[in-house]
Amino acid sequence: MSSPSVSFVQIRFDDIHFFENCGGGSFGSVYRAKWVSRDKEVAVKKLLKIENEAEILSVLSHRNIIQFYGAIVEAPNYGIVTEYASGGSLYDYLSSEESEEMDIGQIMTWAAEIARGMHYLHSEAPVKVIHRDLKSRNVVLTADKILKICDFGASKFLTHTTHMSLVGTFPWMAPEVIQSLPVSETCDTFSYGVVLWEMLTREIPFHGLEGLQVAWLVVERTVAGL
Structure with a gap:
């Protein structure tokens, strides 16, 4: 198709x-x-x-x-x-002093909003879409603090599992993408998990490491967990 x-x-x-x-x-x-x-x-x-x-x-x-x-x-x-989302990106919010007041209720609300957006892309849109670059910088806040997924420059229509070029951002990139293996919407699920980590810790995993170091750790830990 x-x-x-x-x-x-x-x-x-x-x-x-x-x-x-x-x-x-x-x-x-x-x-x-x-x-x-x-x-x-x-x-x-x-x-x-x-x-x-x-x-x-x-x-x-x-x-x-x-x-x-x-x-x-x-x-x-x-x-x-x-x-235009006047609240800026989720990344900027999590880096601000205001985020120190964020409680678990707010985290759960925002986690659900991102999940609903991703579910729509994967299951309810006219054609399935893989975002391929989900990260806190690509989630923005409206004036009334509603989260919206943005920046579809790396996205693809997808109707079956397929190989795709290496695209995305470390450390949000799924191990199958790093290894150029066949990918599906599960690569977005991995990225979503990293965004949840960011909201819970107000940090980015593997902070201070270079991209290729992050890639090696993501792949090695995934293989070790199998």
């Missing part, structure tokens, strides 16, 4: 007024901006070209998935336009 034939709103580059850079996503920088004709605050990820991300986002609709508005397709000004 192939990916669905989809279309999305094409937004003019001159209809976007850019403000400050608010972070980096897969393959591009993210800016807070205003969609002038709609008088709407948005986030825009500037890209070198439009690939799968717009196609994937265009078929997704869920409370815990970032809302997609359209794409800028005027060369060389390519971009993905989504809702």
Whole structure:
């Protein structure tokens, strides 16, 4: 089964007024901006070209998935336009003093919100999607503290277990991805577990180690546990 034939709103580059850079996503920088004709605050990820991300986002609709508005397709000004989450990333929140007041109830609520978003991608979306880069930097907070999964630059439609190129971020990357083995939605499940670790400890596993050191430890500990 192939990916669905989809279309999305094409937004003019001159209809976007850019403000400050608010972070980096897969393959591009993210800016807070205003969609002038709609008088709407948005986030825009500037890209070198439009690939799968717009196609994937265009078929997704869920409370815990970032809302997609359209794409800028005027060369060389390519971009993905989504809702703006003013609370910043979960990573930034967990690094802040405010997170010291986070109790187990808040952790459970947020864990459930991320899980609902991932369940939608894997089981309820029109076509199954593997995110492939789930991490606290790719989960954002709305003004009312609702969590939303964002940045689908590394994501793929998936209708069967398959080999995929090495993509993701250490230490959120699953061992089967590191080893270039066939992968399924379980690679996102591994990444979700790391995000839970972050929320519970307010730390990142393997802190201070380089990427390849982390990769070796993840694979070795997985094999040792079999």
